[in-house]
Amino acid sequence: MTERRRIDIVTARGPSSCPRCRREGLLLVRVPYGWTNAVGTAVDGRIGVVLCAGCDAQAPHPAPLFTWFHVNSNVERETSEEFVRLLVAWAENASVPPLDEGRLDEEISLWRSGSL
Template sequence: MNRRIEVLTAEAAPDCPRCGGPGLLHSRVPHTWTNAAGRRVRGYGGVVLCPECDADKPHAAPLITWFHVNGQADDGDEEFVRLLVAWAAGVFVPMLDERALEAEVEQRRRGGL
């Protein structure tokens, strides 16, 4: 799959949306889905590299270790770039769980959220 993942730079990565802990890196990942009319829809999803949630993922662990050893990212560092490319190759945006979304919408309608 050939896709362009955008690594977003800022003072600090946002907190991990899964655990709430500090993130190491933030990126925008392209993805597509088929809507109710059967048309392909393209979009972007944000992905945060989390030292806790992603530590056991083979494509993420070496990059997490690099951050622990080196601190700040440096696009001039060949090892960092190699690890970043390997991480990006394994990153994906999960498919939308429409049943879970519908259940959450119904729960919100009933005042449960």
């Protein structure tokens, strides 16, 4: 049995910037991810994924969302169902970058030294 991924739509005070190009993202969702750590224990968590008009313009899954934003600038009651359907379709296919262990070690060192 496949468990459905729970996806959170995050509303922040300010718009989130795209981690790839640093420009303003259209929206941010938090999607579940998981990996097995060095001792074989499953580690679960959530990661924020930003929808970016620049970086995601050529990707197939967010394309209907961009069209939706182009036609409807805000989510209204009569368009919310369609918006949620497109959002879920995109978020379910949003790729979560694999764990970069080198970068993790670097960040742990920075955290230990008080630089993070």
